[in-house]
Amino acid sequence: MPNNAITTRHSKNYNRTFKMFKSSVYNLQEASKDQIQDFLNSFDTVLSDCDGVLWIDNNAIQGSADAMNYFRKLGKKIFYVTNNSTKIRSDFAAKAQQMGFIASQEEILSTAYLAAHYLKGIGFTKKVYVLGSNGIAEELKAVGIRHIGVGPDLVKPDFKSMQPSDLDPEVGAVIVGFDEHVSYPKFMKAASYLASEECLFIATNTDERFPRGGSIVVPGTGTLVRAVETCSERKALVLGKPHDYVRKFLESCGLDPARTLMIGDRCNTDIEFGVRCGFQTLLVLSGVTSNKDLERLRNEKKPPLPDVVLPKLGDILSLLQS
Ligand SMILES: [Mg+2]
Numbered sequence: 001m002p003n004n005a006i007t008t009r010h011s012k013n014y015n016r017t018f019k020m021f022k023s024s025v026y027n028l029q030e031a032s033k034d035q036i037q038d039f040l041n042s043f044d045t046v047l048s049d050c051d052g053v054l055w056i057d058n059n060a061i062q063g064s065a066d067a068m069n070y071f072r073k074l075g076k077k078i079f080y081v082t083n084n085s086t087k088i089r090s091d092f093a094a095k096a097q098q099m100g101f102i103a104s105q106e107e108i109l110s111t112a113y114l115a116a117h118y119l120k121g122i123g124f125t126k127k128v129y130v131l132g133s134n135g136i137a138e139e140l141k142a143v144g145i146r147h148i149g150v151g152p153d154l155v156k157p158d159f160k161s162m163q164p165s166d167l168d169p170e171v172g173a174v175i176v177g178f179d180e181h182v183s184y185p186k187f188m189k190a191a192s193y194l195a196s197e198e199c200l201f202i203a204t205n206t207d208e209r210f211p212r213g214g215s216i217v218v219p220g221t222g223t224l225v226r227a228v229e230t231c232s233e234r235k236a237l238v239l240g241k242p243h244d245y246v247r248k249f250l251e252s253c254g255l256d257p258a259r260t261l262m263i264g265d266r267c268n269t270d271i272e273f274g275v276r277c278g279f280q281t282l283l284v285l286s287g288v289t290s291n292k293d294l295e296r297l298r299n300e301k302k303p304p305l306p307d308v309v310l311p312k313l314g315d316i317l318s319l320l321q322s
Helices: 033-041 064-073 089-098 111-121 134-142 184-194 221-232 244-252 267-277 291-299 315-321
Strands: 045-048 077-082 108-110 127-131 171-176 200-203 260-264 280-284 308-310
Touching (some): 033 315, 045 064, 064 077, 077 089, 108 111, 111 134, 111 200, 111 244, 127 184, 184 221, 200 221, 260 267, 267 280
Parallel strands (some): 171 200, 260 280
16 A cells, blocks of 8 residues: 555644544555654554453563553553453553563553443442452452352252252342353353343453464353353443443543554454544454454455554564664
8 A cells, every 4th residue: 555545634733643544454564664653643542452462361472562661651641451351450560560561550441440440330239240250359349349259150969959049139230251160050140130120231341252373262251241141131231342331431531532542453342442432543463363354354345444554563663663
């Protein structure tokens, strides 16, 4: 694509915005140094997904920490926006710091935190049945909301013997997140609580898979959410990307959509989220969406497509130096 694909929406005297054709994908590797500089000048806030953009499991993706720290050095406001619900914010910040990212708890927006923030915000006082992990439990505890359900659930002698007395009458909400101890009794309990119309149904996210690569597929939280939606015959309020709650939360922090860049490795969560919110979007190919996937989406003209693309986030620094 020619360099004139880069346009600015306003003159230099005003907020300068680097905006790519919405209908096509531009490889930032083909941009000149000046154009990269224009790109960097076009946003004040950086929202970055974590898994697949900054790291995979406990391994940092090469150059990502330097790139994020460079954005910060340029004065950008940073938020780490993750659909992962397994950790509390301080643990995410510690993990990021260990890998070389400058990060504070206040900059982490995880779905466990959002779930607790949401319930606190509506004045919820009952108990939560958590089909999820410790991250959700700890974030609920931090805002004074009681919870049950985390960890293995072995109904004795077997699930067929479950009785109404096995249900806690104080439960007023079910939260579904990632749960490595997911089991048939847990589905029974979640659906039984949700049989009451007053019981709130919240899901952290609906990601289909975790980024891993190779031939092993690691089912994501969406797998569990869809299962509970099916057996409860209800639809969950989903808080994570690409849904609305994250945007509302960020807007309450004073974010300006036109001056915000969303970086992600998945088109159907990160890029979809960015497009819905009116942010600029950068897709990196170091996680779930591969170059082949992107080519297919482009050929099928299947939105959401990112404004710009890079193989990995760290490449932006090499482009400035080259
Ligand atoms: Mg990701």
